[in-house]
Amino acid sequence: MQSRPRIPEATVARLAVYLRVLSGLAESGRGTVSSGELASAAGVNPAGLRKDLSHLGPCGTRGVGYEVATLRDRIAGVLGMETAHACVLVGLGNLGSALAGYGGFGSRGFEFVGLFDASPARVGQEVGGRVVRPMEELDEVVTATRATIGVIATPAEVAQRVCDRLTAAGVRSILNFAPVALTAPAGVDVRQVDLSVELQVLAFLDKQRGPAAAVLAPAGGMA
Amino acid sequence: MQSRPRIPEATVARLAVYLRVLSGLAESGRGTVSSGELASAAGVNPAGLRKDLSHLGPCGTRGVGYEVATLRDRIAGVLGMETAHACVLVGLGNLGSALAGYGGFGSRGFEFVGLFDASPARVGQEVGGRVVRPMEELDEVVTATRATIGVIATPAEVAQRVCDRLTAAGVRSILNFAPVALTAPAGVDVRQVDLSVELQVLAFLDKQRGPAAAVLAPAGGMA
DNA sequence: AACCGCTTGTGAACGCAGGAACAAAGTCGC
């Protein structure tokens, strides 16, 4: 069916970035873009961008560039954005509430069809326009809405249990913000996002460069 | 000086994960761990874990395993965690507030010494035990506290301006949550975290596996 | 109609990360 059996995962992640840039350009009324300009806006190498786009088949005009709207729709199709994705979010603490209220998801075709929390204090509250439900209703909502994506923003101690319940209910993709490695049955994709790891990588790179802070301001360049 | 000129960035990210697991084991009173067990808890391959640890020099005992406390301290030292890192956070919206209140940072040696927001409505409020300050005080606080890490959780439109101000004030490492590629002067590290990109990768993988959702619920079609 | 400049798309080389297999070393048991 599709002449592209597989697209590298790193490329998929970048396609999502290109898509965001293209959406911005389309709103600016821009008609075409060159690979160089698009790569610059996305923060990647122009050759790499062209190679990424080559996975979608030829979609540019030589000598001119890429048609903004066309390319945007093409990428959106490949990423599976023509249809909205129903997501459930478990854990409405600080991070979960931020995710529920984050507009970047809704504008990209992801809709939270259920917010769940184990704490009775949270249940019933409204977050991001949705009412927080008790954990008991999780299975029912996942089944009814056919949600395929589950987001875990709970404390680490209960994340595995939540993961089990989500997979048992039929969720096939999980985005985990809890700082633990989750075990899921085969056929279920788990992606881990650990915010503090990012900070620690930064701290390491900073330390590796050595304490050269004084060198950066040789002649009182503070002003 | 250091016999390890460079540690791969991917390894550094995993070291941070090992460190978290080791801290948990140490609290459990565990004395030693084998690479297999540690790798399982971290969700990686045992051979890869040993290779990662080999960058720190020999730190295990053959036939026994790794001493939990010793290895933890060694990794902490390599990651630059013996000294606390002062961070400033700009943008106290949903995500910024979640970050400010996230305990995972403080327990890892990262302290937010300044919270900043451009909105007068936010200034003066208390988030995570700290008072939100106006943007005008950013330069002053960064200089006074010698903060080296800046976290950007603002809307995309102002992220580049915030980045410019942070670097001008002397920040050398930036963690950016705004969905834009930032341009920073040489010598400044920028790490990008895009939450919606993760979701889109999940959606793509789900779509790539084919529309097998119907198989999961054979009886009871949409109609 | 033909030329020229510009841009895409692709092919090849380089470097890096990941995984498996093997040798060294230390401990436990006899």
Next chain:
DNA sequence: GCGACTTTGTTCCTGCGTTCACAAGCGGTT
């Protein structure tokens, strides 16, 4: 004291991702 088992540390290899460089193609111009 010696042997065998366990586990680390290392080495090799395979595959992937990234980058550079070139050929192919299209539009504009004369």
